[in-house]
Amino acid sequence: MRTFQGVDHAGIGVGDMDQALEFWSGKLGFTELFFDYTGPVPGLEEIAKTKGVKARIVMLGNKHTTRLGPGKVKLVQRLDGAGAPAYPAGIGYGEVGLAEVCLHTLHTEKIFRQLVDKDGCKSLMEPLSAAVGEQEIDLDIAYIADPWMGKVELIDWKGLWTARPAAPRIEGVNHVAFGVHDMKVTTDFYKQLGFTDQIFESTEFFGPMAPWYQVGRELPGHHMTLWLSGQGAGIEPVRLTPLWEDCRGEWGHVGPMDFGIGVQNIKKAVAEFQKMGIEMHSEIQSLDVGNSEFKYVYFKDPDDQYVSIVETSY
C-alpha cells in the first residue's frame, strides 16, 4: 500500500450550492454524496489569513467513476465574510494557482454536444483530437465552464483506454492543472508524493487556449506536463513564460481552487512529510461529517498552492 494515493478530490469554490449541485450532480453525474457539511473549517488560518472560515462543503463522487476518472469533487461555498471570493482577476491558464479540473469522459464530443446544445452549459473550447507524448497517446478534449466560469476539461484518453465498453458518459476527475514557478522543482517535489508516471510533456503554446488570455496580453509560452500516480487522479503542472501574476486568489474562490491527496492514515503521512522536510500549515484537522470524520491538513508545496492531504475513509 502506498502512503500517498494520488489526487483524491478537486476543490471547487461555488457562489451558490443549489446552483452548483444542479451543475455537478444534475448535468455531470456527480451524484454520490460522501458528506454535506456546514460549519467552521479550521486549519486555514495561514492560508485564508482569518480564523473565522466557515463554509458548506459537499463531497461528491461520480456515478461512473473509473481508474481514469477516480477523483471526486469537493464543492466549497464560503459562508463567512462577504461569501464566495471572486474568480482571481487575470486567470487565463497556467498562472500560479489552480487552472482547471479535468473529467475523464468517454466520447467527449457527444457529451460536449449534450452539455452545450441541450443542457445550456457554456463552451470554452470546441472538441478536438490530439496525440501526446513519445508514445503518441490519442486523446479527445473539450472545455466547458462551470456556472462561475471555472474551467472544466473533458478528456477521453483513447490511447490509454482503448476498448469502449460503455455508452457515452462522464466519469470522475482525471487530473487537476495548476500553474507553477519552476517545473523541475514542482515535479521533483510531487514525485516524492507518488506522481511518477509522466503521460506527456509539451513545450509548445497550445493554440486553442489563446482566447482565454486577456485581450492585449502577449500570449505566454506553455510548458505542461501530466503525471499520474498508481492510484487516484493526476496532476498537470503548467509553467508560463513569462510568469504572470499570482492567481491563487483567496481560498474558496469560485472555480477550481484547491486539491487534496488521499492517504490511508494521515498521522503516518504527516510523519513521512516530516522526514522529507515538508512543512504543514496546521495540525491535523478533523470535521464531524455525520457518519464519519473528514481528516485533512494543508501542506506547503513549492508555490504554496492550496493543497492538502486527506484521509480517504470519510
Ligand SMILES: [Fe+2]
Ligand atoms: Fe488538463
